[in-house]
Amino acid sequence: MSGSWDPALYLKFTDHRLRPALDLMARVLLPDAATIYDxxxxxxxxxxxIAERWPRARVTGVDASPEMLAKARAIPGITWQQADLAQWRAETPADLVYSNAAFHWLDDHARLFPHLLAQVRPGGFLAVQMPRQQIKPTHLILYEVAREPAWAQVALPGLRENPVAEPADYYEWLGRDAAALDIWEVEYLQALEGDNAVLNWVLGSIARPVVDRLPAGQQSEFLKLYGERLAAAYPRRPDGRTLLPFRRLFIVAQRRG
Ligand SMILES: C[S@@+](CC[C@H](N)C(=O)[O-])C[C@H]1O[C@@H](n2cnc3c(N)ncnc32)[C@H](O)[C@@H]1O
Incomplete structure (x- = not known):
């Protein structure tokens, strides 16, 4: 996933996207750290x-997207690395490998998650948060609209099978090498502000690769149809806000010593 991310749109909903990141961080019971990867x-x-919470750590942010990294580079005191997470390995065994809202873009979690825990030093932590929203209207309607004959051939390849598995699967894949495992799910009731709030939310994530595949002429038609169906599923309240229940999976594993 790279090349099509829009940092401005992504940052529009900073508060709702920040909350799970902080909830995840709060469960990493690491008093001090030397090496952290985000x-x-x-x-x-x-x-x-993360750098503020563990001020003595050497923190490295890793991402595949040049647009995202261009924005990140304005932040001092952190090392930024462009890499594909499917192939990534830590240069130094980490005290913490942290990831908020990224691994749902990668396949093969049965292989990937034990590999991630192996990048952590004994006693260190792996902490991951991913949306688990695949059976919710945001995603079901996207599939429905993408299947419209006018653009199905172009749009459908932009959609991929959601790789986020059942919580118990992660317990299985990580349990062998973990001294402690904390896995939980939360459904946040997000009250979004503004016009087309749910459409704008998904355009900062899951819908973006689908829309990007369409020729300019079809994009507005696609967005109109998707937007109308989303608005019917998530009606705007009289106070102007739109409620979007959003489910997320959290995994915190401490590596066996
Ligand atoms: C939803 S954003 C999360 C950003 C940040 N972690 C946060 O919480 O605000 C997902 C990020 O994952 C990155 N990403 C997706 N697939 C990737 C891959 N295979 N390798 C590296 N980065 C990837 C995207 O470029 C994007 O910046």
Whole structure:
């Protein structure tokens, strides 16, 4: 996933996107750290908070997107690395490998998650948060609209099978090498502001690769149809806000000593 990220749109909903990042960080019971990696760091706003929480650590933000990294590089005191997380390995065994809202873009979690825990030193932590929203209207309607004959051939390849598995699967994949495992799910009731709020939310994430595949002429038609169906599923309240329940999976594993 690179090349099509829009940092400005992504940052529009900073508060709702920040909350799970902080909830994840709060469960990493690491008093001090020397080496931390933030995988899929995006524009670096969470990486900055990680560096503030562990001020003595050498923090590296890793992302594949040049647009996101261009934004992140404005933040001083952090090392930024462009890499594909599917192939990434730590230069130095880490005290913490942290990732907020990135690994749902990568496949093969049965292989990837044990590999990530192996990048952590004994006693260190792997902490990952991913949306698990695949059976919710945001995603079901996107699939429905992408299947419209006018653009199905072009749009459908932009959609991929969601790789985020059941919580118990991560317990299985990480359990062998973990001294402690903390896995939980939360559904945040997000009250979004503004016009087309849910459409704008998904355009900062899951819908972006689909829309980008369409020729300019079809994009507005696609967005109109998707926007109308989203608005019916998530009606705007009289106070102007739109409620979007959003489910997320959290995994914190401490590596066995
Ligand atoms: C939703 S953003 C999360 C950004 C940041 N972690 C945060 O919490 O604000 C997902 C990020 O993952 C990155 N990403 C997705 N797939 C990737 C891959 N295979 N390798 C590296 N980065 C990837 C994207 O470029 C994007 O910046």
């Amino acid at each position: 995988l899929g760091c995006g524009p670096g706003n969470v990486t900055k908070l």
